[in-house]
Amino acid sequence: MEKYDVIIVGGSCAGSAAGITLAKAGKNTLIIDKARFPREKLCGGMITEKTAKLLQKTYSVSLESMIDSRYNAFGVYHADFGRISSYRSDQTLFMVHRYDFDDFFLQEARKAGCTAYLGDEVMEIDRGKIHTASGRVISADYIIGADGCHSTVRKELRGTKNDEKFPLGLEVNIGYDNLKFYVPPEDVFPWVFFGYVKIGYGWVFPKKDFATVGIAGLTHYDDKNLLVAFRRLLAAVCVDPSRIARKIKGHPVPLNNHFKTLGAGNILLVGDAARLVEPLTGEGIYFAILSGTFAAQAILTTQGDQVQTYNVLVKRHLRGLFAQARLARTLYFNRWINTYAMCKMSGNAKWCKYFLELLSGEMDYCRYFKTVLKDRTVYPSL
Ligand SMILES: Cc1cc2nc3c(=O)[nH]c(=O)nc-3n(C[C@H](O)[C@H](O)[C@H](O)COP(=O)(O)OP(=O)(O)OC[C@H]3O[C@@H](n4cnc5c(N)ncnc54)[C@H](O)[C@@H]3O)c2cc1C
Structure with a gap:
């Protein structure tokens, strides 16, 4: 029977990030994906500046060859009030095609030393062994579930509901x-x-x-x-x-994350499989790459309970931001607060200006609201 140090189910952003980190550290790593790459993935394709920085800093990967277009402005429109506000600033929003982006990132994982089985679906995990649609039975010390929203790996974890609605x-x-x-x-x-x-x-x-x-x-x-x-x-x-x-x-889009199921035993969940999508903006690519990196780091640095180390890393870096985003979502989509915010926004583009800074990772929601309320400058809309 084939045996690897780590099997990663899913070769998209989260899986490739984990794969690059593990293979570079010398782990014998297999990525299995049911799709053949390049493949389409339904996505807006917006990449924030913090994602570009993470790719550059952690993976020495430049987005340059994958960028379709880039913008330094952002606008808000409302169904009842029309164009509310728009602002041009220093922060950049990048547009990519997932068809190219995911393929490029998977190639990077292969270059780093990962083996990749594409076009083969993981059907079940039985006593630590992975069974695929083509009949392969493969074992590993660790399994990373990077297989998206309807994760097969997640379903194998005890206590995880299969009837989840998204x-x-x-x-x-x-x-x-x-x-x-x-x-x-x-x-x-x-x-x-x-x-x-x-x-x-x-x-x-x-x-x-x-x-x-x-x-x-x-x-x-x-x-x-x-x-x-x-x-x-x-x-x-x-x-x-x-x-x-x-x-x-x-x-x-798994916006209802709760950090309850990040893994168990020798199985770690990352990206959409772990529901790590920002609850207000729906940004998922950054958090998929970050959680893939954390899962790999937990495996590489921990003797004993890797899931515990992974839990600590994810919660330390993401729980605060996600809690703020959930609260902001509840407040922001209250009908009265939303109407009030639209009125305020239409007179001053500062809401857009600072939101671009929030997206680029320069501030969290607490600082965003404090700064917006404190700054008395009127920034004209474009
Ligand atoms: C409509 C829409 C728009 C979005 N727009 C944006 C955006 O603009 N910016 C942004 O940051 N995020 C966006 N997101 C979120 C983002 O697409 C996801 O959060 C991100 O793709 C998660 O990456 P992942 O690697 O965890 O999973 P995925 O990208 O979903 O990849 C999972 C991989 O696992 C494979 N797989 C699944 N099951 C199996 C199996 N059983 N065996 C083997 N392989 C398997 C799949 O083939 C796939 O390649 C959007 C999401 C949606 C739905």
Whole structure:
């Protein structure tokens, strides 16, 4: 039977990050993914500055070759009030295609020394052995579950519910000939859209050849209405929504993280499998890479309870931020507070200015709100 030091199930951002770290430290590491790369992954493709810095600092990986476009501005639109505010600053938002980004990152893991079995699905884990669809049975000292929202590895952990319901994201790529929102052309930068779902938001993320338009909401609050809300948003940004109606796709976004299940025994969960998506913004790529790195570090540095070390690392770095984001989400999507915030925002672009700093990792939500409330300067909208 084949045996590895570590098997990583899932070769996307979280899995490749863990793979690079482990293989570089000399661990015999296998990545198994059910997809053949390059492959499509439903995603807005927005990468924040903190992600670019993490890739550069920890992996010496430059985003440069994968960037479709970059923007130094950000805008807010509301279903009832129209364009609220937009601001240009020093922080950069990068747009990538996951088709290229994930493939590039997996190649880096292979270059670092990982073996990769692609196009083979992990079906179950039985007494520490992994069984795949092609009939392989492989064992390892440690297993990392980097297999996304519907993680098979997660289901193997005792005490984890299989009937979990996820918030949903809907998305479609729209050519510029069918977009009416981006006129005049100097408005072409990422915009977020409020007022379409009770708890959640929409987005238009421009790439070179098309814009990715999407919406995500907490489905258990707004289940049946998400598609209806998305159609309303499409009507606001699109010349002819019927041209793209059949191209809309959906994928879960695990916004309801609770840090309860990060692993057990010799199994560690990372990225979406561990539900490590920022509860307010829905940013997941950064947290997938960071948690993959932490899981690998826990395996490399700990004798004994690696899951405990991993728990400590994740909680130390993420629990505070995620708790603040959850609180901000509850407050922000309160109808009255949201209307008040929109009124305040429309007179002053400081809310956008400091939000760009929050996204780039320069401040957390506590500092964001303190700074916004303290700063009396009026920053004009673009
Ligand atoms: C509509 C939408 C828009 C988003 N936009 C953004 C954005 O703009 N910016 C951002 O930062 N985040 C965004 N996210 C979140 C982001 O896409 C995820 O958080 C991120 O991809 C998580 O990475 P991961 O490596 O944990 O999992 P994934 O990227 O989901 O990868 C899981 C991998 O595991 C493989 N796999 C699954 N099951 C098995 C199995 N049984 N056996 C073998 N392989 C398996 C899959 O093939 C896949 O390659 C968005 C999410 C959605 C749904």
